[in-house]
Amino acid sequence: xxxxxxxxxxxxxxxxxxxxxxxxxxxxxxxxxxxxxxxxxxxxxxxxxxxxxxxxxxxxxxxxxxxxxxxxxxxxxxxxxxxxxxxxxxxxxxxxxxxxxxxxxxxxxxxxxxxxxxxxxxxxxxxxxxxxxxxxxxxxxxxxxxxxxxxxxxxxxxxxxxxxxxxxxxxxxxxxxxxxxxxxxxxxxxxxxxxxxxxxxxxxxxxxxxxxxxxxxxxxxxxxxxxxxxxxxxxxxxxxxxxxxxxxxxxxxxxxxxxxxxxxxxxxxxxxxxxxxxxxxxxxxxxxxxxxxxxxxxx
Ligand SMILES: NC(=O)c1ccc[n+]([C@@H]2O[C@H](COP(=O)([O-])OP(=O)(O)OC[C@H]3O[C@@H](n4cnc5c(N)ncnc54)[C@H](OP(=O)(O)O)[C@@H]3O)[C@@H](O)[C@H]2O)c1
Numbered sequence: 001x002x003x004x005x006x007x008x009x010x011x012x013x014x015x016x017x018x019x020x021x022x023x024x025x026x027x028x029x030x031x032x033x034x035x036x037x038x039x040x041x042x043x044x045x046x047x048x049x050x051x052x053x054x055x056x057x058x059x060x061x062x063x064x065x066x067x068x069x070x071x072x073x074x075x076x077x078x079x080x081x082x083x084x085x086x087x088x089x090x091x092x093x094x095x096x097x098x099x100x101x102x103x104x105x106x107x108x109x110x111x112x113x114x115x116x117x118x119x120x121x122x123x124x125x126x127x128x129x130x131x132x133x134x135x136x137x138x139x140x141x142x143x144x145x146x147x148x149x150x151x152x153x154x155x156x157x158x159x160x161x162x163x164x165x166x167x168x169x170x171x172x173x174x175x176x177x178x179x180x181x182x183x184x185x186x187x188x189x190x191x192x193x194x195x196x197x198x199x200x201x202x203x204x205x206x207x208x209x210x211x212x213x214x215x216x217x218x219x220x221x222x223x224x225x226x227x228x229x230x231x232x233x234x235x236x237x238x239x240x241x242x243x244x245x246x247x248x249x250x251x252x253x254x255x256x257x258x259x260x261x262x263x264x265x266x267x268x269x270x271x272x273x274x275x276x277x278x279x280x281x282x283x284x285x286x287x288x289x290x291x292x293x294x295x296x297x298x299x
Contacts, residue, residue, distance in 0.1 A: 001026045002201060005052035007037065007085075008059030012153040013099065016190030017058055024197055028052070038076045040084050047088050054197065056097040057085055060129075064103070065259040067125040078128035079135060086139035095142045095200060097193060102149040102181055102216075104130040107263020112220075114269045115147075115212045123260035133212070142207050144196055146189070146215040146273075149266055150226075152287075153186035154294035163227045164234060164295065167241040177224035177250035181266030182216040185287035189215055196277050209276065214268035217284035224250040226288075233289060237296045 002025030008014040009029030021027045028050055035046050037059050047055075060078055061067065067074040082098060089096035103126035104119035119130040136143050152160040160183070166173045192215055200206040221229065228245035235241060253262070270281050 002053045003028060003050065004054045004056060005030060005047070005050050007055070007057045011058050011060070012151050012156040012158065012186040013148075013189050014058035015155055016153070016187045017056060017193060020187075020190040020194040021056065021197070024194060024201060025053070037081050040080060043081065043084060044088070052094055054095045054097065054201070055085055055089060056193070056197075057082065058099060060099065061125070064123060064125045064262075067128065068123065068259040071124040071128065074125055074128040075131065078125075079131035082132035083135040083139075086136045086141050086143070089141035089143070090139045093142075095144070095197075096136060097144045097146065097197065098132065098136050099189070100133050100145060100147045101126070101129050102147065102266040102268055103263060104133060104147070105263050105266070107179070107265040109265055112267035112269040113214070113265075115214060115272055122263060125260060137212070142210040144193070144200070144210070145212045146193065147212065147268055148184050148189050148215050149181045149268060150183045150216075151186050151189070152183055152291045154291055154298055155186070159183075159223070159226070160230055160288065160291055161295065163230045164239070164241075167231045167234065167243055168239075169242060171243050172247040172249060173243075174249040174251040174256065175224040175227040176253050176256050177222045178252050179262055179264050179266060180220050180222045182218070182220050182268065182270075183226050183284045183288055184215070184217045185291055187290070188217060188281070188287050192273070192277075192279065192281065195279055196273070199277055213273040213276070214270045215273055216268045216270050216281075217287055218270060218281050219283040219285070220267050221284065222250075224248065229285065229288065230292065233292050234296065237292060239296050
């Protein structure tokens with residue numbers, strides 16, 4: 001049976017990939033308890049032992065603000081590790097699935113970014129992810145490099161959970177209104193990854209499909225609009241909150257300074273992945289509703 005090694009299997013996307021990839025073969029989950037991914041020798045030994053047919057890398061250093069102070073740490077996971085994976089994939093002729101981010105762009109464009117646009121990251125996190133992309137693209141391996149954005153899930157920490165916590169405990173709060181992007185569920189990323197990989201492992205001339213794709217939900221919102229939607233839908237689901245969407249104040253990025261600078265325009269054009277793989281990607285609100293009901297069910 002085909003063996004798929006899944007790194008970062010306990011993360012938001014990794015957890016969903018354990019489910020979505022399982023019909024494609026023997027999924028071997030790898031979390032921190034199996035290999036510390038900063039230990040590249042241990043990783044090489046692990047790969048030699050497992051001999052995967054496909055590597056899916058959902059591991060990442062995602063602490064965007066912390067990365068400004070610990071850029072070396074971010075580079076270890078987002079670049080050094082990825083370089084080793086890409087070299088292994090190239091040498092052993094195995095497919096590599098890797099994830100990247102809207103934060104590789106500077107966000108000054110007016111239109112959504114396409115796969116042809118050139119990265120120009122504003123932050124240490126963005127630089128480390130852009131370096132990882134470069135390592136994959138130049139390695140000579142067959143790859144799916146999937147850029148995504150604004151991940152939400154009932155698992156782990158994310159904006160959706162932060163907003164619900166704030167709305168439970170505060171009468172009002174502020175959210176940035178001048179950064180736009182697509183809230184995207186971890187399960188959508190995992191499901192679409194499985195659909196793409198199915199085509200690749202079962203098709204002929206699959207190397208033609210190797211490349212960069214934008215895997216984000218359709219539509220877009222500002223963080224403020226997203227927060228308002230979360231709160232009004234949560235109220236509709238019967239979640240007890242201390243405020244409503246009317247109590248959320250829209251502020252500009254300059255009124256809400258963070259260590260890392262974020263792109264104003266985080267919109268990624270997802271038409272390529274829909275066209276090439278003949279799939280349809282739903283609007284962000286559909287997936288946010290599902291995440292909210294999962295969170296509400298967990299209490
Ligand atoms: N989250 C977002 O909003 C977002 C946006 C755009 C792109 N992306 C990209 O999407 C992908 C998936 O993100 P995600 O949100 O699912 O990430 P996540 O929830 O933060 O999961 C990352 C995983 O990597 C693991 N990891 C980190 N350092 C490790 C180490 N030294 N050894 C072993 N495991 C290690 C973590 O393990 P522990 O749980 O043990 O720490 C965690 O399970 C990443 O490539 C990310 O850059 C995410």
